[in-house]
Amino acid sequence: GENVEQHPSTLSVQEGDSAVIKCTYSDSASNYFPWYKQELGKRPQLIIDIRSNVGEKKDQRIAVTLNKTAKHFSLHITETQPEDSAVYFCAARGGGADGLTFGKGTHLIIQP
Amino acid sequence: SAVISQKPSRDICQRGTSLTIQCQVDSQVTMMFWYRQQPGQSLTLIATANQGSEATYESGFVIDKFPISRPNLTFSTLTVSNMSPEDSSIYLCSARLYGTNTEAFFGQGTRLTVV
Numbered sequence: 001g002e003n004v005e006q007h008p009s010t011l012s013v014q015e016g017d018s019a020v021i022k023c024t025y026s027d028s029a030s031n032y033f034p035w036y037k038q039e040l041g042k043r044p045q046l047i048i049d050i051r052s053n054v055g056e057k058k059d060q061r062i063a064v065t066l067n068k069t070a071k072h073f074s075l076h077i078t079e080t081q082p083e084d085s086a087v088y089f090c091a092a093r094g095g096g097a098d099g100l101t102f103g104k105g106t107h108l109i110i111q112p
Numbered sequence: 113s114a115v116i117s118q119k120p121s122r123d124i125c126q127r128g129t130s131l132t133i134q135c136q137v138d139s140q141v142t143m144m145f146w147y148r149q150q151p152g153q154s155l156t157l158i159a160t161a162n163q164g165s166e167a168t169y170e171s172g173f174v175i176d177k178f179p180i181s182r183p184n185l186t187f188s189t190l191t192v193s194n195m196s197p198e199d200s201s202i203y204l205c206s207a208r209l210y211g212t213n214t215e216a217f218f219g220q221g222t223r224l225t226v227v
Binding site for chain 2 (some may be wrong): 044091102106
């Protein structure tokens with residue numbers, strides 16, 4: 001089955017700087033790669049996703065890039081703000097599978 | 113958008129008992145899923161809830177332990193059977209809305225503690 005690795009596990013950045021979180025996946029047939037933000041005690045919230053026929057997608061301060069050859073995808077957050085502090089999960093949907101395989105998560109800390 | 117309601121939101125149960133968690137979506141959906149999230153950890157897919165047929169379980173999860181029903185398109189239940197303290201976790205349902213191919217929505221989760 002699919003295996004998703006996520007790095008780093010913790011990321012601390014100064015407010016206003018950029019943050020990058022990276023994930024790799026194992027199943028070359030995977031075709032859907034969402035990112036979720038989860039605040040303490042709350043449900044995961046989809047923030048951006050990308051499909052295998054696209055290399056990059058942007059939504060305001062958030063962008064995701066996908067390298068199918070290398071089987072990795074990354075989340076980029078620019079101009080970080082205190083409200084960006086949360087745990088971020090990447091996920092992948094493998095070819096033939098319906099549910100998602102999640103990475104272990106990155107605790108993003110925005111330092112004022 | 114959609115609202116996914118889960119209940120109960122939390123429960124404390126005795127070992128050896130069972131708990132049924134309900135998930136209701138207010139929009140048309142195609143797929144429904146159940147995940148487990150142990151405290152401070154990631155989400156693990158338990159199964160895909162199939163309407164009118166047996167759920168599709170992931171490796172490590174079995175029907176006898178986690179029976180799932182989906183009697184109609186917008187409602188599903190997950191039962192955690194013969195509970196042990198190791199089953200203490202947060203259980204979440206999610207849904208793929210009709211006409212999309214994204215898992216955009218999760219229920220608020222059921223925090224289960226087994227004592």
